[in-house]
Amino acid sequence: MKHHSIIELIERKRDSGVLRPEELQWIIAEYTADSLPDYQMSSLLMAIYINGFNPDELAAWTEAMLRSGEILDLDHISAPKGDKHSTGGVGDKISIPLAPMVAACGVAVPMMSGRGLGHTGGTLDKLESIPGFRTRLDKDEFVRTVQKHGLVLGGQSETMAPADRRIYALRDSTGTVPSLPLIASSIMSKKLAEGIDGLVLDVKTGSGAFMKDEPSARALAETMVGIGAAHGTRVVATLTAMDQPLGVAVGNANEIAESFDVLEGDGPDDVVELTYSLGADMLVLGGVAADRDEARSRLEGVVASGAAMEKLQEVIAALGSNPAATENRLLLPTVPEKYELLATTEGVVTKCDARDIGVAGVRLGAGREKKEDDVDHGVSINVLAKVGDRVSAGDPLAAIEYREHSRLESALPLLERAWEIGDRASFPQLIIGHVS
């Protein structure tokens, strides 16, 4: 590879110039090979943060990150391969019922998920509530499992998109996280390395989301769809509301239980609705359904027949865990103490703040403030009154299960302010729009 002067490249981006694909590839390759020091990369990242990337630069940067490590080759799997990614929210357990439903319909799902950080939970943490569930799979086991069962759920391999992992850590300590091109390329480099044919994105907006307003969520969705097109992978995005938590369960074991409910046809309306909607996109992208209506019927079919639940049980067993937990919820972790947050007045819930409830969950121990923190899988918040619901004074707003009183004490002020009760509120729209 031709040698470039990193200082000249930093200067060009600093002055709002354009970096060429081979220059961006060189930067990522040098950084991955430890030949470019952090202090030069962080200077460049700040220049990118402030001056941005044009679509060609963004495509080349993403491509270089995804090629910095191993790329899964799933060509020997004849089924269409698809995945879903959510930008993260509170109570967002959609991946867990979604993946087996879609797999049961014939789209192979090699799903790599992340851990929770800050107020948002992570699918891996939730899955680890299932006793014995292993999320660290080596590449061979990951590929073998999706090949055999059409489904695998695991953590991202260390060997995939290593540049993204290192750049993310550097951004995290240099004030360059909330950059649209850097976020979009980070997500897409990891997902495109999975060797999938189609990707469905759930881009959230609202108090509990990374993107607080709809225009920035839409811009992120459009940017990621564009990266997919440049890479030659079909990507569609749904914009969804994250002003209040998804479903009832916020935590880990309780979110797993709610996921099982969805697979049994008995989940909360919003979770069911979003799971079917994203699943329909996956089936259409995968070419196993002609349109969203047909796709939705097929998804309802595999829930009604039990095939979706069987698919999940099959994979739980394949990964060495006990599928009985899906039938006997008592096998999931619990904690001893309970507390009910009660409404103090009569009226209609006008606010049920996702971020406050998410942070309260972290304070109870359900999530992480820092990467090193451990997660207590049993603690939970069950959200019993949501926006538009009518309550009387004394009605429960939330049921909290906790282990340590001091943690409850630190969570309560957030929970007490999370709900507002007023005269009227309509049930909010969950699905805001589609980008493709």
Added chain:
Amino acid sequence: MKHHSIIELIERKRDSGVLRPEELQWIIAEYTADSLPDYQMSSLLMAIYINGFNPDELAAWTEAMLRSGEILDLDHISAPKGDKHSTGGVGDKISIPLAPMVAACGVAVPMMSGRGLGHTGGTLDKLESIPGFRTRLDKDEFVRTVQKHGLVLGGQSETMAPADRRIYALRDSTGTVPSLPLIASSIMSKKLAEGIDGLVLDVKTGSGAFMKDEPSARALAETMVGIGAAHGTRVVATLTAMDQPLGVAVGNANEIAESFDVLEGDGPDDVVELTYSLGADMLVLGGVAADRDEARSRLEGVVASGAAMEKLQEVIAALGSNPAATENRLLLPTVPEKYELLATTEGVVTKCDARDIGVAGVRLGAGREKKEDDVDHGVSINVLAKVGDRVSAGDPLAAIEYREHSRLESALPLLERAWEIGDRASFPQLIIGHVS
């Protein structure tokens, strides 16, 4: 000192916000104490580069850098204390005749100078042409010398403004050098640490200068004058042309010889003119002359009487070197080979490019491409035809003294393009304006 979150501070500057004085002090203190990693500092420096500093931030940043190390306390010296700083050019030896002239007039000059880098020379390198001249003085010797003789010439102490030295090195490798506030604070933190009462700045503009155009040179001058005012030190600046070299001599030993000529009343017009002009400002700032006219008479007086040359000889002797070099130029280093660059046509010199001649000097060995390079004090370019001069074909444009033929070969293409000869050109204006 209160602890701040560096990430929050980086984010604020990234978003064009304002950092408070105590926050800037904390950043500089942490960086100097090795508690802030380079990758966070470089990210912040890029944000400062792009989004700038307001005057309050700039004053606080400069103050923090100057307080990061030792500050000379010269209060026990009753004479006014002054210094001059040039932003750097080609053939700029002004400090060497200027400092003893001003000292001979009663303003103490504790002058700390730098080394050459790139196409510009450095006063320390030139001084080291004088056999035995020591430029590394410890603080005690530096202070003792200026106290006893009213003059000292030396390198900057490692203990003064260490934050500036480290930040400069980081900027040099992260594309954040040519930033007005970062340049201004770097210069001023070093100069204000000298414990002087007044500072005269020579801000150059043109092909051989750091600032290529007059508006940016004026902005830098105004910024530095403002920093001086905030610190409580009187600072005046002169904007001067650096399109062609100053004087005849470009090199090291030849620039020392030309400096001696100026002290003997026999220097090239432009060097004499600028030395008197900057010296007049120093005398007025120091309060030893009522106005520039009176100051100029006094400077001419100490040249005519030989007092200025005696002052320099006194300090050369005090620092352990041989003052005879000022009378016997043969004691200065020379090189064996000579080459004359001749005019190929008749006409008037319309261009004599400072930058090309400066780079040619570096290629001959008179300067440094990299910090680690050694300087060959004997090699030299003498500029024999300047803009406005009439020449005939065959007249010498420059006399070059060199050591290695290969180095001459690499310098010649630059020298051959440095001169242009046309129909007419007026003698250019050297002193463009004043800022105070």
